[in-house]
Each structure stands twice: as structure tokens, then as C-alpha cells.
Amino acid sequence: MDFLILLIFYLSAFIIFWAMVGYPISLKVLKRIYKKRTLKKDYTYEPTVTVMVVAHNEEKVIQEKLKNILKLDYPKEKIEFLIASDNSTDKTNELVKSFISQNPDYKIRLFEVKQRKGKTNAQNEAQKTVKSEILIMTDANSMLEVNSVKELVSTFTSSDISYVSGRLEIINKDYSDVTNSENTYWDSDTKLRKIESDIQTITAGNGAIYACRNIDYYDFEPIKSHDGNMPRYFALMGKKSLYNPDAIAYEKAGEIIEDEFKRKVRMNRGILRNILPDIRILNVFKYRWFSYFYFGHRTCRYLLWISHLIIFLTNALLISGHWFYLLSFVGQALFYLLALVKLTTKSNNKYLTLVYYYCVTLFAQWVGVYNILSGKAKPFWEKAESTR
Numbered sequence: 001m002d003f004l005i006l007l008i009f010y011l012s013a014f015i016i017f018w019a020m021v022g023y024p025i026s027l028k029v030l031k032r033i034y035k036k037r038t039l040k041k042d043y044t045y046e047p048t049v050t051v052m053v054v055a056h057n058e059e060k061v062i063q064e065k066l067k068n069i070l071k072l073d074y075p076k077e078k079i080e081f082l083i084a085s086d087n088s089t090d091k092t093n094e095l096v097k098s099f100i101s102q103n104p105d106y107k108i109r110l111f112e113v114k115q116r117k118g119k120t121n122a123q124n125e126a127q128k129t130v131k132s133e134i135l136i137m138t139d140a141n142s143m144l145e146v147n148s149v150k151e152l153v154s155t156f157t158s159s160d161i162s163y164v165s166g167r168l169e170i171i172n173k174d175y176s177d178v179t180n181s182e183n184t185y186w187d188s189d190t191k192l193r194k195i196e197s198d199i200q201t202i203t204a205g206n207g208a209i210y211a212c213r214n215i216d217y218y219d220f221e222p223i224k225s226h227d228g229n230m231p232r233y234f235a236l237m238g239k240k241s242l243y244n245p246d247a248i249a250y251e252k253a254g255e256i257i258e259d260e261f262k263r264k265v266r267m268n269r270g271i272l273r274n275i276l277p278d279i280r281i282l283n284v285f286k287y288r289w290f291s292y293f294y295f296g297h298r299t300c301r302y303l304l305w306i307s308h309l310i311i312f313l314t315n316a317l318l319i320s321g322h323w324f325y326l327l328s329f330v331g332q333a334l335f336y337l338l339a340l341v342k343l344t345t346k347s348n349n350k351y352l353t354l355v356y357y358y359c360v361t362l363f364a365q366w367v368g369v370y371n372i373l374s375g376k377a378k379p380f381w382e383k384a385e386s387t388r
Contacts, residue, residue, distance in 0.1 A: 002321075012310045016308065016311065019300035026296070028195075040155075041155060045156065047132070047134050047153065048134070049133070050079075050130045051082065051149065052138070053138055054119045054140070055083060056086040056119075056380070058090075058092050062096060065141070066081075068143045069144060073146050082108075084122040084125070084126035085110060085111065086121075086380070087115060088112075096108075111126040117380065123137065124222075127214070131214075133214055134212075139249075142209060144209060161240045162216040162237075163211070164211045164242050164244055165193070165241065166206060166210060166211075166247030166249055167243075167244070168209065168249050170182060176255055176256070177350075177353040179252075181353055181357035182254070184354070193243045197243035200288060200290060201234075201235050201242070201289075203298050204227065206227055208251050223377065228270070232281075261360055261363075264365075269368055269378070274302050338351075342355065
């Protein structure tokens with residue numbers, strides 16, 4: 001029994017360590033080994049493009065978004081704009097129709113989804129009307145850099161590249177400790193994606209800005225997100241998903257912890273499936289570095305919620321065995337106490353904030369698991385108003 005408890009304790013400790021420390025360090029080592037591998041681009045490649053914006057009740061930002069995408073630097077005759085309105089009940093559709101009539105020189109279409117089933121379903125329905133070679137996805141509250149389409153398209157340098165993710169820049173990172181913490185996390189995560197991309201393929205994309213070959217598009221079930229599932233789907237098909245940090249979208253992070261927490265809960269609506277969604281991922285001989293990337297970047301992170309609970313409980317059973325276990329138990333208790341201090345005092349200390357933000361992320365995973373098990377996980381959500 002003692003051996004089993006020790007085994008579970010150290011296995012949980014390894015998962016936490018590898019997700020947060022070991023894997024990022026290992027990628028830095030790999031970066032040095034594969035330092036000659038860089039992202040290739042071909043700016044002469046100019047296929048037809050459709051920029052799709054999915055919107056549900058986005059009357060606050062839709063006009064700004066429409067103005068933003070018309071400024072994109074790409075041959076006018078080769079680009080169209082498709083607004084997929086996911087059963088909007090506010091003035092979104094009216095504003096889009098008015099904008100279309102005011103800009104007859106541009107190819108802009110409104111696709112009205114009759115029944116709200118979420119972003120993925122709206123993309124699935126609208127995609128069936130697309131004839132372009134490249135399909136670019138972006139959110140209504142994400143503003144694109146003028147050269148972002150050219151950058152995304154230039155990355156499709158070979159037929160085995162099916163997906164390209166751009167980079168999300170958080171524009172209000174200094175607004176609060178919440179936005180600063182999210183920016184810190186996102187910045188570190190995108191650095192990992194850059195290394196994965198240069199070596200072979202990324203494990204997940206970014207919903208604010210990404211592109212895929214229209215011919216390779218796949219209808220995922222509504223509960224799944226394309227940015228989270230497409231890279232894995234393509235990797236198992238023997239194709240690549242790359243990250244181009246020069247294709248930039250700008251977006252606001254949730255300015256209050258409640259908004260950011262709701263966003264993280266939404267992101268975890270498929271957490272149980274994503275731990276090991278396909279047994280083929282384990283075939284390192286066929287999928288090479290992707291198997292390694294997925295385990296470190298996805299599987300271990302998706303196990304943090306249960307690993308932290310297990311290591312705390314098994315540690316409690318081991319306290320009397322050695323001073324090390326007493327010390328580690330006290331350390332864990334202190335860690336959670338620091339998060340509680342931040343919650344109650346509203347301190348601006350950056351270290352307390354990082355601990356608190358990490359614990360909020362763990363709790364969001366637990367809520368995501370609860371929603372799945374209780375049948376409350378939905379393919380749509382109420383947007384965070386502070387991100388608009």
C-alpha cells in the first residue's frame with residue numbers, strides 16, 4: 001500500500017512539474033538542437049481567400065470589425081468577407097446589412113444561422129458556402145493587423161500544410177493584475193508554439209486568427225472548437241499546422257477575474273476528452289515529435305486539476321514517513337494560502353497574483369470537469385463584456 005501511495009504521489013508530482021517546468025525547458029533545449037529550422041514563407045502565393053467572422057449579438061464591436069477587415073492588405077479581387085451571424089437577436093444583422101450596402105465595391109456576405117448552436121456550428125454551416133482556396137477565421141472582437149492575411153497565406157508553402165495560426169496580442173495587458181497575468185501566460189505559451197512549429201507542428205491554435213485550406217476543412221461537432229481540434233486532426237492525418245507570429249490579431253483580455261474565469265471554464269468544456277483524445281497520439285514512431293508535444297503541452301496540462309488534488313491527499317498520508325513529505329505538504333498548503341490571501345486582501349503583489357491566477361485556472365478546470373459530468377457543458381456561451 002505504501003509503495004502504491006508513493007507511486008501515485010510521484011506520478012502526480014511529475015505531471016505537474018513536466019507541464020509547468022520540465023516541458024518548457026525541454027523545448028528550449030530542442031530549440032538549440034533544431035536552431036536551423038525556421039518558418040518558411042512565400043509572399044508570391046496569392047490564392048483566393050475568405051475571411052470569416054462569427055458573431056452572436058456583437059452590435060458593440062461589429063462595425064469596428066468590419067472596418068478593420070476592409071483595411072486588410074490583400075488583392076481586392078481575391079478576397080471576400082463572410083459574417084456568420086449565430087442567431088443574433090440584437091442589431092448585429094441590421095448593422096452588417098447596412099455596412100454591406102454602404103460598401104458595394106467589396107465582396108461582403110452575411111450568413112444567418114437560424115438556430116444558435118455555437119461558434120463551431122456557425123463555422124460549419126457558413127463554410128459550406130465558401131469557394132475560396134484559403135479560409136481565415138477571426139472573432140468579432142479581434143482586430144487584425146493590416147498584413148495579417150498576407151502573413152497567414154504566405155505560410156502555406158507546401159501541400160502538407162493545412163493550418164496556420166497567427167499571434168494574439170493582448171492590448172489591455174497593463175489594465176489590471178488579471179490582464180497582466182493572462183498576458184504573461186499567453187506570452188510564454190506562444191513561445192512554446194513557435195518552437196513546436198519550427199520543429200514539426202503545433203498542438204493547438206488560436207481562435208482570434210487562424211487559417212486552413214478550404215479543401216481540408218472538417219466539420220467538428222459543435223462542442224469542439226476548431227482552434228483546439230484542427231491541429232490535432234491534421235497531425236493525425238499526416239499534415240502540418242504551423243504558427244506564424246507575424247500574423248497578428250489584437251484583443252482585450254477579461255479585465256475582471258470573473259470574466260477571465262468564465263473564459264477558462266469555456267475553454268475546458270472538453271477537457272476530459274482532450275487528455276488523450278485519440279490513442280494514435282501515443283505512436284511516437286509515426287507521429288514523431290507531435291506525440292511528445294501533445295503529452296507535454298496538452299495531456300499534462302489537462303491533468304493538472306486532478307494531479308494537484310491527488311498529490312495533496314497522498315502527501316497527507318506520507319507526512320509521518322519523512323521530513324521531506326512534511327515539508328512538501330506545508331509548501332502546498334502555503335501555496336493555496338497565498339492564493340487565499342490575494343483573494344481576500346486584493347493585494348497587487350505580482351507573486352501573489354501569479355499564484356492566485358494559477359489557482360483560478362485549476363478551479364476553472366474543475367468546473368469544466370463538473371460541467372461535462374453533469375451535462376452542463378454547452379457549445380455556446382455568454383461573452384465576457386469586458387473583452388468588448
